[in-house]
Structure formats: C-alpha cells, structure tokens
Amino acid sequence: MDKIPKWADVALIPFLNLLIAFVLSGLVIFAIGENPFKALMTMIDGAFGSTYGWGYTLYYTTNFIFTGLAVSIAFKAAMFNIGGEGQAMIGGLGVGLACLFIPTALMPHWTIALVFAVIAGGLFGAGWALIPAYLQAKRGSHVVITTIMFNFIATALMGYLLIKPLKLKGAQESASASFPDVTNLPTLHELLAPLGISFSKSAPANVSLFLALAMCVVVYLLMNRSRLGYEIRAFGESPTASVYAGISPTKIIIVAMMLSGAISGLMAINATMGQHERLILNAVEGAGFIGIAVALMGRNHPFGVLLAALLFGFLYQGGSELSLWTKIPRELIVVIQGLVILFTGALDNMVRMPVERMFIAAAKRKDA
Amino acid sequence: MDFLTIIQIADSALRLATPLLFACLAGLFSERAGIFDIGLEGKILASAFLSAAVAFVTGSVWLGLLSGIFASICFSAVHGMASITFRGNQLISGVALNFLASGITVLAAQAWFGQGGRTPPLTGNGRFPPIELPFAIGRSDAEAAGVPLRILIEQANPIQQVYSEFISGHTILVYVALLMVPLSWFVLFRTRFGLRLRAVGENPAAVDTAGISVVRLRYASMAIAGTLCGLSGVYLATGLGAGFIKEMSAGRGYIALAALIFAKWKPVPALGATFLFGLLEAIANRYQNIDLGGIVIPVQFMQALPYILTVVILAGFVGSAIAPKAGGQPYVKER
Numbered sequence: 097m098d099k100i101p102k103w104a105d106v107a108l109i110p111f112l113n114l115l116i117a118f119v120l121s122g123l124v125i126f127a128i129g130e131n132p133f134k135a136l137m138t139m140i141d142g143a144f145g146s147t148y149g150w151g152y153t154l155y156y157t158t159n160f161i162f163t164g165l166a167v168s169i170a171f172k173a174a175m176f177n178i179g180g181e182g183q184a185m186i187g188g189l190g191v192g193l194a195c196l197f198i199p200t201a202l203m204p205h206w207t208i209a210l211v212f213a214v215i216a217g218g219l220f221g222a223g224w225a226l227i228p229a230y231l232q233a234k235r236g237s238h239v240v241i242t243t244i245m246f247n248f249i250a251t252a253l254m255g256y257l258l259i260k261p262l263k264l265k266g267a268q269e270s271a272s273a274s275f276p277d278v279t280n281l282p283t284l285h286e287l288l289a290p291l292g293i294s295f296s297k298s299a300p301a302n303v304s305l306f307l308a309l310a311m312c313v314v315v316y317l318l319m320n321r322s323r324l325g326y327e328i329r330a331f332g333e334s335p336t337a338s339v340y341a342g343i344s345p346t347k348i349i350i351v352a353m354m355l356s357g358a359i360s361g362l363m364a365i366n367a368t369m370g371q372h373e374r375l376i377l378n379a380v381e382g383a384g385f386i387g388i389a390v391a392l393m394g395r396n397h398p399f400g401v402l403l404a405a406l407l408f409g410f411l412y413q414g415g416s417e418l419s420l421w422t423k424i425p426r427e428l429i430v431v432i433q434g435l436v437i438l439f440t441g442a443l444d445n446m447v448r449m450p451v452e453r454m455f456i457a458a459a460k461r462k463d464a
Numbered sequence: 465m466d467f468l469t470i471i472q473i474a475d476s477a478l479r480l481a482t483p484l485l486f487a488c489l490a491g492l493f494s495e496r497a498g499i500f501d502i503g504l505e506g507k508i509l510a511s512a513f514l515s516a517a518v519a520f521v522t523g524s525v526w527l528g529l530l531s532g533i534f535a536s537i538c539f540s541a542v543h544g545m546a547s548i549t550f551r552g553n554q555l556i557s558g559v560a561l562n563f564l565a566s567g568i569t570v571l572a573a574q575a576w577f578g579q580g581g582r583t584p585p586l587t588g589n590g591r592f593p594p595i596e597l598p599f600a601i602g603r604s605d606a607e608a609a610g611v612p613l614r615i616l617i618e619q620a621n622p623i624q625q626v627y628s629e630f631i632s633g634h635t636i637l638v639y640v641a642l643l644m645v646p647l648s649w650f651v652l653f654r655t656r657f658g659l660r661l662r663a664v665g666e667n668p669a670a671v672d673t674a675g676i677s678v679v680r681l682r683y684a685s686m687a688i689a690g691t692l693c694g695l696s697g698v699y700l701a702t703g704l705g706a707g708f709i710k711e712m713s714a715g716r717g718y719i720a721l722a723a724l725i726f727a728k729w730k731p732v733p734a735l736g737a738t739f740l741f742g743l744l745e746a747i748a749n750r751y752q753n754i755d756l757g758g759i760v761i762p763v764q765f766m767q768a769l770p771y772i773l774t775v776v777i778l779a780g781f782v783g784s785a786i787a788p789k790a791g792g793q794p795y796v797k798e799r
Contacts, residue, residue: 124568128575176555227775237778238787240502240555241725244718245771245778252768260762388559425574425581430567434560442546442557449550 142417151299163387181384187361190220221361481742505717511697
C-alpha cells in the first residue's frame with residue numbers, strides 16, 4: 097500500500113516545499129529592509145503587466161523548459177547532470193557555427209536555418225555530454241564531478257574562441273560577427289501581428305518557444321511511450337534489476353546523457369539565434385543551473401517542467417524589474433533559486449516525513 | 465626567466481594555493497566521513513563576505529575570522545541537516561547552498577554597505593598583516609637601508625631570496641594552512657576519532673554495529689569542514705584580498721574539489737595538488753600567453769588546465785582515484 101495518496105505526492109508536498117522557500121525569500125526581502133508584498137506586486141506587474149513583460153517572461157521560460165527537460169531526463173536515469181550550462185554553451189557554439197558558416201544559399205528561409213541549428217546545437221550539446229557520459233559508463237568517474245569540470249572547460253573554450261578565432265575583427269567586444277539576416281528567428285510580435293494581436297516589438301520571445309513546447313511533448317512520448325524511455329526509467333529505478341532484464345547500463349548512461357546534452361544544446365537556439373543573433377560570452381546566463389531547480393520542482397515530468405519553467409521565467413523577469421524599481425538587487429533570484437532547490441530537492445523529507453505520518457495516522461483512525 | 469622570477473611565481477602560487485588548501489582539507493574531512501560536499505564554493509563565499517563585513521564594521525580582523533567561520537559552519541549545519549538527518553540528496557543540497565551563498569552575500573552586502581554588492585576595502589587592523597620571519601629581508605630592512613624592498617631582495621643571495629620572498633612575509637593563515645596538513649593527517653590516520661571517521665565513510669553499518677553513533681560522527685565532520693572552509697573564505701577576503709567582492713570565490717570551491725580527487729582523498733598529496741593548481745593560476749596571472757617555441761598556449765588553456773587534469777585523473781588513465789565507498793549515501797539505521 098502506498099503511504100500517501102498520489103495527489104499529496106505530486107501536488108501537496110511540492111506546494112508545501114515551495115511555500116517554505118517563498119516564505120523564507122519573503123523574510124530575506126524583509127530583512128534587507130524592503131516590503132515583501134510590494135516586491136511581489138512589482139514582480140507580477142513587471143512579468144505579466146504588459147506584453148513587453150510577457151515577452152521577456154516567455155523568453156526566459158523557453159530557456160528553462162529546455163534546460164529543465166535536459167536535467168530531468170538525466171535524473172530519470174539516476175544521474176545528476178550539472179553540466180547543462182556547459183552543454184548549452186557548446187550547443188550555442190554549434191548553432192553559431194551553423195548560422196555563420198553554412199552558405200545562405202542553402203538556407204533560403206529561417207525554417208531551414210532552424211533545422212540546421214537544431215541539428216548543430218543538438219549535436220554539439222550531446223557531444224559535450226558524451227565524454228562525461230563515457231567516463232561514467234566505462235570508467236566509473238562520477239558524472240557530477242566531470243560535468244562540473246566540463247562547465248569550466250566550456251567557459252574557457254568559449255572565452256578563447258571569442259577572443260581569438262571567431263571574434264569580429266576590429267570590434268572591442270568579445271563576440272562573433274552578426275548572423276545573416278535569414279537566420280533571424282521571428283519574434284512573437286512578428287508571429288502574432290498577422291493574427292491581429294499586438295505584441296511588444298522589443299521583447300525577445302520568439303518561435304523557439306514553440307520548439308520548447310514541442311520538446312515537452314516529444315520528451316513525454318519518449319520517456320513514457322517508447323521502449324528506450326522505459327529502459328531509461330527502469331535503469332534509473334534499479335540499475336541492478338534492469339541489468340537482469342537485459343538492459344545495458346553503458347548504453348543507457350550514454351544515451352540518456354547525450355539526450356540531456358542535446359536538449360541543453362537546443363536552449364542556445366533561443367538565446368543565440370532568437371535573441372543575440374551572434375555568438376557572445378555568457379549567452380546562457382545560468383539557465384543551465386536553473387534547469388536543476390526546474391526539474392526538481394517539476395518532479396521530472398515534462399508538464400511539471402513546463403509549469404516550473406514558467407514560474408522561474410516569472411521570477412527572472414520579475415526579479416530584473418525589481419532591481420530596476422527598488423533597491424533589491426537582481427541576485428534575489430539566485431537566493432530564491434537556491435531555496436527552491438534546497439527545499440524541493442535536498443530537504444524534501446523534512447516535509448514528506450510529517451505528511452506521511454499524518455496520512456498514516458489518518459488511515460489508522462479510519463481502520464479503527 | 466631568472467631565478468628570482470621563479471621564486472616570485474612560487475610565492476604567489478603559495479598565496480593562491482592557501483584558500484584551495486583549506487577548502488580541500490574541508491572536503492577531505494567531509495568526504496572521508498561519507499558526505500559529498502560540492503557546497504565548498506558557497507561556504508567559502510559566505511565566510512568571505514561575513515568576515516570582511518565584520519572586520520570592516522568592528523575594525524578587528526580576528527572578529528572577522530570568527531564570523532567567517534560562523535557563517536561557514538551555519539551552511540555546513542544546513543548541509544548536515546539535509547544529508548544526515550533528512551537523508552536528502554547531498555549533491556542537490558550542495559548545489560542549493562552554492563546558489564544561496566552566491567545570492568545572499570550580494571543582497572546582504574548591498575543592504576549593509578550599498579556599494580553594489582561589495583564591502584568597503586579593508587585597511588589596517590581589518591586585514592591580516594604579513595609576518596616577517598626572523599632574518600628575512602622585509603619592509604623594515606628596506607626602510608632602514610632607504611632602498612625599495614624589491615632591489616634589496618634582488619641583491620641578496622639565492623638562499624636569502626627563497627627565504628625572504630617565498631617562505632617569509634605571508635599572513636598567519638598561510639602558515640596555519642600549511643600546519644593543517646600534518647594535523648589533518650595525524651587526526652585522520654593516527655587517532656581513534658580519525659579511524660572512526662574514515663570507517664563511517666567506508667562502511668557506516670560496521671561503525672554503528674560497534675556502538676558508535678554514525679550521525680554524531682558525520683555532524684562532527686561537517687563542523688570540521690565548516691571551520692576549514694570558513695578559514696578559506698576568511699583568507700580570501702582579509703589576507704589575499706582586502707574586502708569582499710561579489711563572486712570572489714571564483715570557482716575555488718570546485719578547484720578544491722578537483723584537488724581533492726587529484727590528491728586521492730589524502731592530506732599530504734592535497735598540499736601538492738593545491739600547490740600545483742595555485743601555481744597554474746599564478747602562471748596564468750603573470751603571463752597572458754605562453755610561447756613555447758612557436759606554439760602559443762593561450763591563457764584560457766592554463767585556466768582550464770586544473771579541470772582538464774582532474775577529468776584525466778578521474779578517468780583513471782593516470783593512477784586511479786577511488787572515493788570513500790559510502791560517499792553520498794545517507795545512512796539508514798536497521799530496525
């Protein structure tokens with residue numbers, strides 16, 4: 097018999113976890129001498145009060161859907177991929193190289209450019225996850241440590257490439273040349289205008305949002321409706337049992353990590369192709385790490401990831417508005433992010449144990 | 465490159481290795497007791513902030529030191545609670561604490577000092593002064609002779625150069641860090657407490673059977689790790705630097721973790737590993753690009769080298785790195 101009903105597991109406990117994290121965040125705001133409720137109103141207004149706000153919120157949401165899905169796939173295979181940040185950076189390199197060096201004659205329309213970018217970003221991201229995955233599968237090196245190391249190596253590599261070979265000659269900034277116009281993805285403004293809906297021109301949300309939503313469906317089908325997904329989940333639940341079922345651990349570790357890396361890499365399409373339209377340093381802006389919080393909060397389910405990504409999109413956009421209008425620095429988001437990861441991830445049992453006891457006591461009363 | 469230049473690089477390597485060494489030993493105690501600690505980075509940062517803030521407000525670096533250690537121990541306590549009492553995922557807890565430290569230090573610094581997430585620069589008693597060992601050429605000698613210190617050292621003989629430049633003239637925390645190496649070795653490998661601590665990291669069930677509390681031992685290891693990590697942050701803000709700057713730990717917690725693997729979870733090799741990584745940083749700081757007979761090594765490669773070396777070590781191509789067996793697993797007592 098289950099200790100607690102399913103609704104408590106998927107809704108009540110995450111809600112309580114989040115509540116603690118947000119109450120503590122409110123206390124932090126209070127402690128630095130600001131009004132938490134006013135801060136919340138400013139954030140809601142900044143994130144949802146205008147189509148401009150929505151445009152940024154959805155832009156960040158798109159990033160976090162990709163990185164959240166990436167982390168969740170690895171979690172399903174009982175692996176903790178902290179390398180989303182590096183994989184997204186290198187994925188961005190792939191996207192950038194595709195946009196810069198594939199002749200525009202081959203890319204007559206942005207849709208075709210997008211196909212190339214998906215292939216390049218996915219392959220580069222997956223490639224960056226391959227070495228840690230191989231080392232975990234074959235040599236037993238802990239994937240957490242190696243992916244952390246690969247994040248730093250990716251930062252150094254991108255730093256080198258954007259200061260030396262890929263840097264636009266004569267420019268001050270460490271950035272590549274701008275991508276050709278044909279590779280620029282249509283923004284929500286351009287997509288919605290023909291439908292008669294006016295949407296902010298300057299907001300960066302773009303067609304990648306739909307790619308991200310499609311990825312949620314693809315990941316759901318892959319994990320829950322395919323043989324590979326079943327094998328990944330089985331391996332994650334019990335590596336030893338899955339070996340007896342004829343599932344190869346090497347294959348699952350490598351495939352799951354590469355899928356995770358590929359989806360992280362796709363995040364770069366939103367940031368590099370959709371927003372910056374050239375390669376810059378730190379286009380990822382920590383989204384790879386936020387993926388961890390998003391996956392934990394979304395309970396590794398694509399729909400949960402979508403909701404959690406929207407929440408973090410709101411926090412991100414609301415947080416930057418907050419730093420504009422109040423004395424609260426942008427780093428507040430990092431605090432909230434840390435608290436959310438702490439309470440939904442590491443301290444989950446702090447809430448779960450009493451809730452379980454409560455349900456068991458209730459069940460006993462019923463029996464008696 | 466003359467002899468004195470090499471000595472100067474070694475000197476700067478020792479300074480840069482000190483925060484790594486403290487953090488590496490912190491990780492050593494934690495992981496030897498079976499608790500992964502990727503939260504080293506956050507603890508360094510928290511300690512660096514609070515030590516600098518208190519040292520600035522009170523003007524006493526010693527109060528700063530205590531506050532830094534206190535901040536770090538608080539973070540350790542949360543990590544202990546998550547990983548020991550509530551049997552949560554230790555890696556996730558570490559990641560969370562890193563974010564928490566990274567955000568809250570800036571928030572608090574901004575609220576207290578309003579200088580964009582930093583503390584005002586520390587001066588005078590707010591910092592640890594360099595200690596001049598006996599017979600070393602120091603600032604007072606230079607003032608007495610009326611020539612700059614640099615020239616005085618240039619004129620000295622090589623042994624005096626090594627002594628004055630490399631060995632003498634560091635703050636007390638550098639010597640404390642070096643002292644911690646034999647001390648950690650002694651505690652871990654020559655005391656009953658150390659034996660039990662290591663046993664808890666390999667086979668907690670056996671320790672429990674012998675009637676020793678796994679929980680208490682693991683919390684003790686967290687307290688030691690918190691103290692050592694605190695010293696790392698204190699040195700960063702009041703010895704190496706002069707005040708707290710946003711994100712000033714700059715990945716040192718992760719490099720310390722790399723050094724720990726490099727050192728195969730042993731104290732004396734930890735000194736070697738952290739010195740090596742300090743040396744790489746010192747070289748990268750001094751030379752932007754290194755020309756090796758036609759092949760130019762970019763500075764970014766030097767920066768990435770500690771991480772690349774760690775991956776190579778982890779891959780087991782150069783000796784094997786075997787972590788404590790029970791690392792990362794919460795201990796559940798049998799009923």
